[in-house]
Every structure is written in C-alpha cells, then in structure tokens.
Amino acid sequence: MCLAIPAKIVEFPDGDKTIAVAEVSGVRRRVNVDLLRAGGIEIGDWVLLHVGFAMSKISEEQAVEQMEILTMLDEMTPAMEEVRGYEFAEP
Amino acid sequence: MKYVDEYRDPKLIGAVAAEIARIADPARTYRIMEVCGGHTHAIYRYGLADVLPKNIEFVHGPGCPVCVLPTGRVDDGLAIAEHPNVILACFGDMMRVPGTKGTPLEHKARGADIRMVYSPLDALRLAKENPSRHVCFFAIGFETTAPSTALTLLKAKTENVRNFSVFCNHVVVIPPMRAIVDAPEMQIDAFIGPGHVSTVIGTKPYEFIASEYHKPVVVSGFEPLDLMESVLMVLRQLAAGEAKVENQYRRIVADDGNAAALSAMEQTMQLRPHFEWRGLGSIPLSALSIRPEFSAWDAEVQFEVPGVRVADPSAARCGDVLKGVLSPPQCALFGKECTPERPVGALMVSSEGACAAHYRYVHAGQAVEA
Numbered sequence: 001m002c003l004a005i006p007a008k009i010v011e012f013p014d015g016d017k018t019i020a021v022a023e024v025s026g027v028r029r030r031v032n033v034d035l036l037r038a039g040g041i042e043i044g045d046w047v048l049l050h051v052g053f054a055m056s057k058i059s060e061e062q063a064v065e066q067m068e069i070l071t072m073l074d075e076m077t078p079a080m081e082e083v084r085g086y087e088f089a090e091p
Numbered sequence: 092m093k094y095v096d097e098y099r100d101p102k103l104i105g106a107v108a109a110e111i112a113r114i115a116d117p118a119r120t121y122r123i124m125e126v127c128g129g130h131t132h133a134i135y136r137y138g139l140a141d142v143l144p145k146n147i148e149f150v151h152g153p154g155c156p157v158c159v160l161p162t163g164r165v166d167d168g169l170a171i172a173e174h175p176n177v178i179l180a181c182f183g184d185m186m187r188v189p190g191t192k193g194t195p196l197e198h199k200a201r202g203a204d205i206r207m208v209y210s211p212l213d214a215l216r217l218a219k220e221n222p223s224r225h226v227c228f229f230a231i232g233f234e235t236t237a238p239s240t241a242l243t244l245l246k247a248k249t250e251n252v253r254n255f256s257v258f259c260n261h262v263v264v265i266p267p268m269r270a271i272v273d274a275p276e277m278q279i280d281a282f283i284g285p286g287h288v289s290t291v292i293g294t295k296p297y298e299f300i301a302s303e304y305h306k307p308v309v310v311s312g313f314e315p316l317d318l319m320e321s322v323l324m325v326l327r328q329l330a331a332g333e334a335k336v337e338n339q340y341r342r343i344v345a346d347d348g349n350a351a352a353l354s355a356m357e358q359t360m361q362l363r364p365h366f367e368w369r370g371l372g373s374i375p376l377s378a379l380s381i382r383p384e385f386s387a388w389d390a391e392v393q394f395e396v397p398g399v400r401v402a403d404p405s406a407a408r409c410g411d412v413l414k415g416v417l418s419p420p421q422c423a424l425f426g427k428e429c430t431p432e433r434p435v436g437a438l439m440v441s442s443e444g445a446c447a448a449h450y451r452y453v454h455a456g457q458a459v460e461a
Contacts, residue, residue, distance in 0.1 A: 035355070086213065088210060
C-alpha cells in the first residue's frame, strides 16, 4: 500500500478533470485525478496512483524508475492486479 | 553482494557505501528507523543492511497499516460484517489479518459477505449496485490512503448514497514517531521519513523531531540509491552534530505536501482523542474518525461495535518487533507457528511487515550473499 503505481493519463472521458482514463502497461482504467486538478493535469501527464487516486504528478523518467522499483520488489503482479481491479467506472 | 549487480547504478551505490563507511564512527553504533513499510520491504529486498558497516542498524518502524491495526479493531470490523444485510469491503492486505475468531477471509468462508476491493470508490460503486444492501468500507492506511477515503465520503454525501459507510481506521504518522522518540528503550538516532506519506503531509510536520529531540530526519525515495543516500545524509548530520529535516525525495515530495488532499481529509475527518496501536499502545491524537457532519456514513455511528481491546497472543512478540526492540527471528513463533502462509501476528501478513520481509528475504534464503 505504500508503493505507488505509475500511470499515463490518456483521456478525460467526462469532459471535466475529476476522472481520467489512465494507462499502466497497456491496461486502461478510470482513475480519480481530483487531487491534481489545482496544479493542472493534462493528457500525456504521468502520475503516481494509490488505491485508484492519482496522488502526484511525475516525469516519464520517474515513471520508468517507479516501474523498475515495483519489478525489483516483485510488486508488479499485485500492482497490475490492483489496476485491473479498479471497477468504479461510471456507467 | 548478490543484489548489487541488479542496482541501477552499482557504481554510485558503491561510492555512497564507501563514503558511509568512511564517515561512520567505528566507536559508536547508529540506529536508524525507517518509518515506512515500503522502505522496510525495499531494505530487505535489496539486502541494504549487508552493504552498510556493521555498526549501522536499520530499525523497522510502525509504517505498515495492517501491522499496526490492533486485533480489537479487526474484530470490530468483522462484527459489522456479521449484520445480515451488510457487505464488508476491504483491501486485499486486510483479508488475511487475524481477528480473535479468524481472518476476514475465514469469516467469508463461513458465510459473511466480505469482498476485496482495490479502491474505496469500488466500495461506493458496490453500494450503488446493491441498493437493498449496506456496504461498509473497512478503511485502513496512513495519510497516503486517507485522502482517497475522504474524497469517497465527499462523493457519497454529494450523491446521497445512504447505504454506504466507512469503518475508519486511518492513522497519522507523526504521533507514533513522537511516541517512539519519547520511549526510553527505543534509542533511535535518526529517522528515514516516509516517501509517499510525505507527498501528502509535506516535510514540515517532522520539524519537531529535529528541533525538540535533536534527531535528523531524511525523507527518502524507494530506490536502493535513494535509501543509501538518505543514510549518508543522516550520517553527515550526525557527524556535524546537526539535526534537521532533509528531503532526499525532492523529485516527488513537495515541502508543503498536497493541499487538496489535506483539505479533503480536513473536511471529512478529525483526530481521535486516543487510538490503540499494536505494539505501541494507546497514542493520543494518532488516528482519524469521521466528522459528525458525515455521521450518516460513519460505520461506528451506524453500527454497534464491541470496541474490546484484545491482547496479542502471549507468545507472539509483534509489539516488541514493531518497536524495534526485538528483531523478527528473536520471536519464538517466527518461522514456526507464524509464517506468511499462516500468520499469527500482523507483521507476517503484509509484504511491508518486518516479519514477512525477514522471512522472505533472510529466513527463506532469498537474499543471502552470492
């Protein structure tokens, strides 16, 4: 739970900037980006996810680095399970 | 060292390790507590204790949310799950934490409707999909996850979802750090501050440790090089007789934290007068409850919970390990009755728990020197 999952913002499906579609290793899920709205969040930005919420904006290089950390800690599989498990997409 | 080859910057790590060895005073010992469970996992995984001089010791702190949750609170959550109309939603880590009458997973096997979710928003969605049921989210975690619960509460109120509640077990990181520096048996020389918690709270809340207790704090990233650099920064401060808060993880952590996250927490949650921590006992103002304005979504208002304090199994020394007084294998149950497959104590449950990390990387031999 301490380790964050890096993701790329690829779409704002609702027009506003509360929910975004984020991509992690080819898996796309809706995530909540409310906490980053004040600082500005755009398509193509990289973020760190915790339990379905984007908590920090990061660079692409930092995203790669975070992926490496998850891989080294054998946390990639649970991280991908977590991302696949986000189910709060509004109908 | 086996894992040095895997480091991203083996040469840099070597250089930092050499500098640490050069400035470390051989006439003394250094006890450095890493507060965050993610750091504990990384330190074990990378075998960093073996790269450092023998007189520098990592003391594993209380930063694993499932590990510090006392058995009584697990029982309280499971008591809510026993209400016939309730769906209890919890994170995967919680599913294997033992309560008095078994883990949430075992309660589920006996018929309780307990579901694993990956986000509090998933629990809210469950409530909307099951209007005739009540969905209670078993919320755990430090300031990293509390804002997510806070935003979910705000959403539940805005959308007036009335069959949803939160059993709030969120804790805050500063009071246990104060309890640890106040405890005479602890003898911690410095702290490696948590990485992701600090993205929310910033670095300023740690100032009192430097100013009042004269102990260095270095907020650190999770790479081996980050952690080694943080140890070096700690040693440089100690060598100079200084104590200040430094931010090694500046690329992610802003000194002021995340204002939106803090505001969401402030709107929905308040500090509890006291909260019990496994191993550390009752600590004032160390956990969050839901504000009265949100009592319609507060499981502790909506349901009666036993609220009974339950002692750990007497042979299990979770508390002493959590305080850094014992190392994991010094507990008589370690690796025998208590294993990651069948944990007796919570420190064996999560990969961020000191016992699970020690079991996996030292006891099971995965991190022995090549």
